[in-house]
Amino acid sequence: MSEDIKHEWPLFEVFVRAKRGLNHVHVGSLRAADHEMALHHARDLYTRRNEGVSIWVVRSDDVAASSPDEKEAFFSPSGDKVYRHPTYYSIPDSVPHI
């Protein structure tokens, strides 16, 4: 049975939505035995100074990330498409967060 025991908990990524923020922001990572414990730990590590009103945790090995090798193909083609920005419209002052 002892060989079934994992001596290191898996890694989780933590996302916190601040009170005045609009979306969850990645704040760091932590180790926990499962998702429930990860939420507890995230609350204890990342919201103890009144930072948040909502927490997401995701297993780090469930995150698919783009590769640095693909940087050119992924990100350079958008570099000259200025017409994709809504700069030809006048935006009223009362519309925030564009």
Place this chain on the structure above:
Amino acid sequence: MSFDAAYEALTDHDDDARWAYGTGFADPLAGVDDTVPDGVDRGELAAYCLMLGDDALIMSHRLQQWVTRAPELEDELALANIALDLLGQARLLLTRAAEVEDAGRDEDALAYLRDAADFRNVRLVERADADFAHLVARLLVFATWRLALLDRLTTSADPVLAAIGAKGVKEVTYHRDYAAQWVVRLGDGTELSHDRMQAAADEVMPLVDELFRPHPTELRLVAAAVAVDPSTLRSEFDAVWGQVLTAATLRTVGAAPGASGHPTAGVPVEEAGVPVEETGVPVEETGVPAATGPLAGSGRDGAHTAALTDILAELQSVARSMPGGVW
């Protein structure tokens, strides 16, 4: 000493761009009427605040002793957070006690300059934890009892106690949840963790009855609608304790204290591992169900185990060696 200065720096920063996170702190006693209700004896109210304040202060200190000794970094911070919540409750309650007794003492004088016999905490909070399982068993007992108590305190005729109760309910709800999750995780874990969690649950039981025995001061303040009669909390405690232990696949009725021979890894303090009888907890508390009436010689009367003397030697050493010292 005052909370005002500390909170002033952190409140009302809505227009302050310096802080991306962590603004909007609130003073839990803002706007609360602090006059003593009519017909309430000031000495008795002060004594009651000391009881609840000392419970929080000593439990907080025992939790602080786990910092640098917890099994995981994340749990170390969790325990420190819980200790800080309880220290905050202790500060509010000792401040209220000092204000009501009006004898020239403040929260610091009450915390640092009283001897063990003047402390009014229950003995449960003094006990050293032999290992992490003992800690979470004791924390589950403490938080379950205190949550039930604070919940009823929110309707106290003393507005300050009612506000402290309302603040504490939110904190202790989390403490109970944290402890319960660990009891279930260890109880329903491996054969080894199950046995050690069972031993821990058994060994905390002799300290439970004292929590529900009303002190004469409490009963007089119950009559004035200020205090909570702890004997009325037992059924809620038994239900929660039974529910958690069942989920943890543990027995609820414990063996005799000190009977198990479990290892004591992670011993945080020198007296850990000493059988319960040798720490001064009366053996009469096992066996026949205790009387429900007031008990002479409880922690509420200043009768403590040697463990409290050790705690105070540590907790009070700086304040006593540097009288009047400030940061």
